[in-house]
Amino acid sequence: MNAESLESQMEMLARDAREASRILAASDTETRNHVLTTAASLIRQRAGSILEANAEDVEQAKQHRNEAFVDRLALNDDRIESLSVELEHIAELPDCVGQISDTHIRPNGLKIGRMRVPIGVIAMVYEARPGVTVEAGGLCVKSGNAVILRGGTESVRSNSELAGCLQDALEQSDLPTTGAQLVPVVDRSAIDALLKMDRWIDMIIPRGGTELIQRVQANTHIPILKHLHGVCHVYIDDAADRERAVQIAVNAKTQRYGVCNAMETLLISQSRAQELLPELGIIYAEHGVELRGCPQTCQILPQTKLAAEEDWSEEYLSPVLAVHVVEGLDAAIAHIARYGSQHTDAIITEDEQAAQRFVREVDSSSVMVNASTRFADGFEYGLGAEIGISTDKLHARGPVGLEGLTSQKFVVYGDGQIRT
Numbered sequence: 001m002n003a004e005s006l007e008s009q010m011e012m013l014a015r016d017a018r019e020a021s022r023i024l025a026a027s028d029t030e031t032r033n034h035v036l037t038t039a040a041s042l043i044r045q046r047a048g049s050i051l052e053a054n055a056e057d058v059e060q061a062k063q064h065r066n067e068a069f070v071d072r073l074a075l076n077d078d079r080i081e082s083l084s085v086e087l088e089h090i091a092e093l094p095d096c097v098g099q100i101s102d103t104h105i106r107p108n109g110l111k112i113g114r115m116r117v118p119i120g121v122i123a124m125v126y127e128a129r130p131g132v133t134v135e136a137g138g139l140c141v142k143s144g145n146a147v148i149l150r151g152g153t154e155s156v157r158s159n160s161e162l163a164g165c166l167q168d169a170l171e172q173s174d175l176p177t178t179g180a181q182l183v184p185v186v187d188r189s190a191i192d193a194l195l196k197m198d199r200w201i202d203m204i205i206p207r208g209g210t211e212l213i214q215r216v217q218a219n220t221h222i223p224i225l226k227h228l229h230g231v232c233h234v235y236i237d238d239a240a241d242r243e244r245a246v247q248i249a250v251n252a253k254t255q256r257y258g259v260c261n262a263m264e265t266l267l268i269s270q271s272r273a274q275e276l277l278p279e280l281g282i283i284y285a286e287h288g289v290e291l292r293g294c295p296q297t298c299q300i301l302p303q304t305k306l307a308a309e310e311d312w313s314e315e316y317l318s319p320v321l322a323v324h325v326v327e328g329l330d331a332a333i334a335h336i337a338r339y340g341s342q343h344t345d346a347i348i349t350e351d352e353q354a355a356q357r358f359v360r361e362v363d364s365s366s367v368m369v370n371a372s373t374r375f376a377d378g379f380e381y382g383l384g385a386e387i388g389i390s391t392d393k394l395h396a397r398g399p400v401g402l403e404g405l406t407s408q409k410f411v412v413y414g415d416g417q418i419r420t
Helices: 004-026 031-044 047-061 067-073 078-094 131-142 153-170 190-195 210-218 242-254 270-286 297-298 311-315 331-340 350-363
Strands: 100-105 111-118 121-126 146-150 180-182 201-209 232-235 261-268 289-294 321-325 344-348 366-369 387-391 398-400 405-412
Touching: 004 121, 004 180, 004 190, 031 047, 031 153, 031 180, 047 067, 047 153, 067 111, 067 153, 067 201, 067 321, 121 190, 131 146, 131 180, 131 350, 146 190, 146 350, 153 180, 201 210, 210 297, 210 344, 232 331, 242 261, 242 270, 242 344, 261 270, 261 331, 270 321, 289 297, 297 321, 297 344, 311 331, 321 331, 321 350, 331 350, 344 350, 350 366, 366 398
Parallel strands: 121 146, 121 201, 146 180, 232 261, 232 344, 261 321, 289 321, 344 366
Antiparallel strands: 100 111, 111 405, 387 398
């Protein structure tokens, strides 16, 4: 397909989404919830064909992708069920669309408030995880937005099956199927064409590696909500409880490797390193985790590889962990500021003052005290699901759920007032 015809196809898709967005925005909560519960039922009914399509995607990905990527791509019976359950949870969430808040009456009698409204048309550009098709589609429908889904070429078969469930659910609920469209072109130039549709698309949400984010940023004037990489830290403080520190440091890394909220760097206070690193080293070895550490870490744990400078800012998404012994809280905060990605960082401590300093001074979208970074997730935060974890500072930050997919407009009620 030449560039002109591809751009024409993307414009038609975007214009259709704009028309659908007006209908979705005007629909009631009951209708949008019906879409979600119907889609959940269809996914269960079609689990066999979804898994068959996914198996083909996985088999192809194994030829040129690493194990962590394949893990993010793969579906199984449990993951299929969890996608259906997520849609049902989203349906159960209170509908924020149309809510009016911050109402007040001016001296002239004008009643002024702010109404929460859908953003309009959202384009989702993502890699690997086919579950994003369901999560993004479900959240957009619930919040009254139309969504254009452009998943990675490696998951094209899986995404097609899952998007089909959403579209059939829209049709069965008397809403336009163009409210949730999957870009039918695997050519990467389709992304560039889509990025030009600023007349029809209101927001782009890229989820993937740094290369994808940079490509989107460089080629569009459409506002972007970035889901950037997660270089997540756990800092074990001087005043950390031993058992709690070990449990959290192990869970944050080993519960699942190929996810953005897994710990990638362990920071440990110098006063606790000799006590805790040997125990942690044994546990990490049992899990097959490769350690890359600072010189002091290598002295305590001889099996550790000496870390290179780039290790401190690396998102491994695999059984590899950077370990750095630091002098204390100040050094830990400074390390995170220098090398972190403003995603999720945690402190393990029984010192309330240290905890509060960490919470105030670490500038990340999620900052945790005595909890695993693996909890940085829309579902775990009670949002029902998430469309991504924003590391931006404007509009939405952290896990983005329904409210993050809406904006606000002022509404003014008068009784014939005129301005003089």
